[in-house]
Amino acid sequence: MFNRKINYRLPRNFLFIFELMSLFLLFIYYRHDLDKFTIFSGLMLVFIVYISNFMLLRISTGDNFIFLIVTMLVSIGGIMIYRIDSTLGMKQIFWIGLGIILFFITYFLIKKIKGWENWFLIYVISSILLFILTLILGSRVKGAVNWISIGGISIQPSEIIKIATIFTISSYYTNYDKFKKMKFGSYYLIGIMYLFTLFLFLQKDLGSVLIFSAIFLCLQFIYEENRKLVLLNILILSVSAVIGYFIFPHVMSRVEIWLNPWKTIDTKGYQITQSLFAIAEGGFFGTGLGLGHPEFIPEAHTDFIFSAICEEMGIFTGIGIIILFLILVYRGFKISIKQRNEFFRIVALGISILFGIQSFIIFGGVLKMIPLTGITIPFVSYGGSSMLSSFIALGILQVASEELDFEEE
Amino acid sequence: MFNIISIIFKYVFIIIFYLFILSVIRLIYLDIRGIHPTSLDNTSYFKLINRKDSLPFKVKEYYPLDDEILLGRDNNNQIVIKDPYISKRHLKIVKDEGDYYLEDFNSANGTYLNGDKIMDVVRLENGDRIRVGQVEFLFVNKE
Numbered sequence A: 001m002f003n004r005k006i007n008y009r010l011p012r013n014f015l016f017i018f019e020l021m022s023l024f025l026l027f028i029y030y031r032h033d034l035d036k037f038t039i040f041s042g043l044m045l046v047f048i049v050y051i052s053n054f055m056l057l058r059i060s061t062g063d064n065f066i067f068l069i070v071t072m073l074v075s076i077g078g079i080m081i082y083r084i085d086s087t088l089g090m091k092q093i094f095w096i097g098l099g100i101i102l103f104f105i106t107y108f109l110i111k112k113i114k115g116w117e118n119w120f121l122i123y124v125i126s127s128i129l130l131f132i133l134t135l136i137l138g139s140r141v142k143g144a145v146n147w148i149s150i151g152g153i154s155i156q157p158s159e160i161i162k163i164a165t166i167f168t169i170s171s172y173y174t175n176y177d178k179f180k181k182m183k184f185g186s187y188y189l190i191g192i193m194y195l196f197t198l199f200l201f202l203q204k205d206l207g208s209v210l211i212f213s214a215i216f217l218c219l220q221f222i223y224e225e226n227r228k229l230v231l232l233n234i235l236i237l238s239v240s241a242v243i244g245y246f247i248f249p250h251v252m253s254r255v256e257i258w259l260n261p262w263k264t265i266d267t268k269g270y271q272i273t274q275s276l277f278a279i280a281e282g283g284f285f286g287t288g289l290g291l292g293h294p295e296f297i298p299e300a301h302t303d304f305i306f307s308a309i310c311e312e313m314g315i316f317t318g319i320g321i322i323i324l325f326l327i328l329v330y331r332g333f334k335i336s337i338k339q340r341n342e343f344f345r346i347v348a349l350g351i352s353i354l355f356g357i358q359s360f361i362i363f364g365g366v367l368k369m370i371p372l373t374g375i376t377i378p379f380v381s382y383g384g385s386s387m388l389s390s391f392i393a394l395g396i397l398q399v400a401s402e403e404l405d406f407e408e409e
Numbered sequence B: 001m002f003n004i005i006s007i008i009f010k011y012v013f014i015i016i017f018y019l020f021i022l023s024v025i026r027l028i029y030l031d032i033r034g035i036h037p038t039s040l041d042n043t044s045y046f047k048l049i050n051r052k053d054s055l056p057f058k059v060k061e062y063y064p065l066d067d068e069i070l071l072g073r074d075n076n077n078q079i080v081i082k083d084p085y086i087s088k089r090h091l092k093i094v095k096d097e098g099d100y101y102l103e104d105f106n107s108a109n110g111t112y113l114n115g116d117k118i119m120d121v122v123r124l125e126n127g128d129r130i131r132v133g134q135v136e137f138l139f140v141n142k143e
Helices: A002-029 A036-059 A065-084 A086-112 A120-137 A157-174 A176-181 A185-203 A206-223 A227-247 A249-259 A270-282 A305-338 A342-366 A384-400 B002-035
Strands: A139-141 A144-150 A153-155 B045-048 B062-064 B068-072 B091-096 B099-104 B111-113 B122-124 B129-132 B135-140
Touching: A002 A036, A002 A065, A002 B002, A036 A065, A036 A086, A065 A086, A065 A305, A065 A384, A065 B002, A086 A384, A120 A144, A120 A157, A120 A185, A144 A157, A153 A157, A157 A176, A157 A185, A157 A206, A157 A342, A157 A384, A176 A185, A185 A206, A185 A227, A206 A227, A206 A342, A227 A249, A270 A305, A305 A342, A305 A384, A305 B002, A342 A384, B099 B111
Parallel strands: none
Antiparallel strands: A139 A144, A144 A153, B045 B062, B045 B135, B068 B091, B091 B099, B099 B122, B111 B129, B129 B135
């Protein structure tokens, strides 16, 4: 018992030292234009992260590792973004702080309110409303209509719909027996999911299509009793992938770049080749923070942050980030296996699949293992919506890691 | 100047980063080992009958039994259960020539073996149900 308490402090302290040292280094790097506010917010964030990790151990009886891992990922991402662009870095620090607050709010709300499994229709209707809102108000950014801006704040509704979708699928399979009795009951979910996918196709947000389909396919594969539906789903997905390749020139060029980026190195292949150069330049230990040239990679702060990290902090840090994601997903699966409440069991599984598939797609993309799709690395990349929705998902996972006995036995 | 610091720091960063990962992995390893006892093959053990989440305190699913085991609310016992109905030193289990004997230390709320309150030392049989406070165990003898 005693031994264990001491051990919990160890990773927390490593994280603390890591953050303080990197802040120190970055403040030297930006020593010419440094104001008190920047120093204050940097130190404030380190403090908040430390206190949150400390408090969570007291508040929650569940898993203590997922938040620890995520704060490490967040710190590395924040450091790198601040190094690339100090204004974006300040914004990112703000988003991280807000995300941690949202994490705790979500944690208490999800735990306090009971009956999440019974609101199937609410999840479906609110997702559809958000989709329609995106189509009407959406503005086109980099070929995809997935941003709406209200009063100067741009948000990406698909990030929130991701979580709503996981809730939809979970509440469907929790009340599976009820739905089965209805006419065409087992086709409801598949219909709704294809409607969602259609909306995403209309927005031309193909990265999200991939994520939504993957989550749905995995959960369906595990929980669907009618196995023919799973086969049907796989068939439809593979056929539509092939059709999508021929319909969208966007997709075709992505595959072309993936097969041979060197042919179009000065135009389309520029980004991915720069990413590969950056990773190669870094080597095992990296060039050192502030000594590389991540600004050569377009979009280095969002989609390609992994290459920037590999360049300046080394392949070892890159491998470490992948290990952290592996542990995170593994913890998610373990939480799901341990949870006895059916609804939160499926939700935990869905969220771990979300983190896993999202990081897999983008790591594979920047390393040129699979065709590149522009999505963010959860917790690491720059982006308000992505950061906040990931922290909300993490809050839900934290609740799912506890023993919830409000289900009657 | 900055370059030198940065180059030194990059090695330190990787070392701290990997120490962090290793300490997390070690904690997870301890966590997993805490759930499944190392081996229950040849040892006798207590198995929890209550649903684990129906009890408002920490209790494990399995307690392997050694030669001499003390159970109670106090931290000096081998089996610590923070149930307010369990005394600080509640009972003792002793192994003697392959048999297990249970002795109650005059605890306030007593110990019940298959529903009967224990007065003296009793010998435990395979499949006995032992109730202490709000917790009920099944005794499994592997000898």
